[in-house]
Amino acid sequence: QSVLTQPPSASGTPGQRVTISCSGSSSNIGSKSVFWYQQVPGTAPTLLMYNNDQRPSGVPDRFSGSKSGTSASLAISGLRSEDEADYYCTAWDDSLSGVVFGGGTKLTVL
Amino acid sequence: QVQLVQSGAEVKKPGSSVKVSCKGSAIINRNAIAWVRQAPGRGLEWMGGSIPLFGSVNYAQKFKDRLTITADESTGTAYMELRSLTPGDTAVYYCARNLDTSMPYFDYWGQGTLVIVSS
DSSP states (O other): OOSBBOOSEEEEOTTOOEEEEEEOOTTTTTTSOOEEEEEOTTSOOEEEEBTTTBOOTTOOTTEEEEEETTEEEEEEOSOOGGGOEEEEEEEEETTTTEEEEBOOEEEEEO | OOOOEEOOOEEEOTTOOEEEEEEOTHHHHHSEEEEEEEOTTOOEEEEEEEETTTTEEEEOGGGTTTEEEEEETTTTEEEEEEOSOOGGGOEEEEEEEESOTTTTOEEEEOOOEEEEEOO
16 A cells, blocks of 8 residues: 555557646645656666656656645656556655655556 | 666575665765665565765665665665565665655666565
């Protein structure tokens, strides 16, 4: 049971916009920055979004992040086949004094 | 180019220990390093990380009693040692550079080390 809650799966067709949600609490998302990681199966995760809505260099602007209260979202517009991967949200948790992750969302491009 | 290179796969018996290395030279000596694991078919799990500013380590409560994270500045290598292994510790273990120890800001990752615990 993960501290942050994500839908286990999401899907879309090429060109569509998809959104992945991440729900937490006041001790994590509600008071801390949210980060998102993309993981292609069999490879290490890569940083996709930091400080809620900031993209690292090299991440296309098709990816965007947002946060409101104790929830965060990752949106992917203009969906492409190479976006098929697992996506994880994460944040620091003050109650646990550590990093917590969502369970991950498997994105399928139909 | 920033690189973190981890040691190779290991097969361990229940009750034993494993020590995984993560070599990154200047990265290791100047930055915090976090350890994250991923059991087969499961999600990511933070284990702990170094806090160079205070010369300390922060461990996840779950691993506090059997995990040790260290670094050898002379070789630019970080280590993660997990003791009292059980089959439930079978996972890929990753090291990652942590740009801010108060948040999961992991910008570079090692390639991962598979640890299999089996009798």
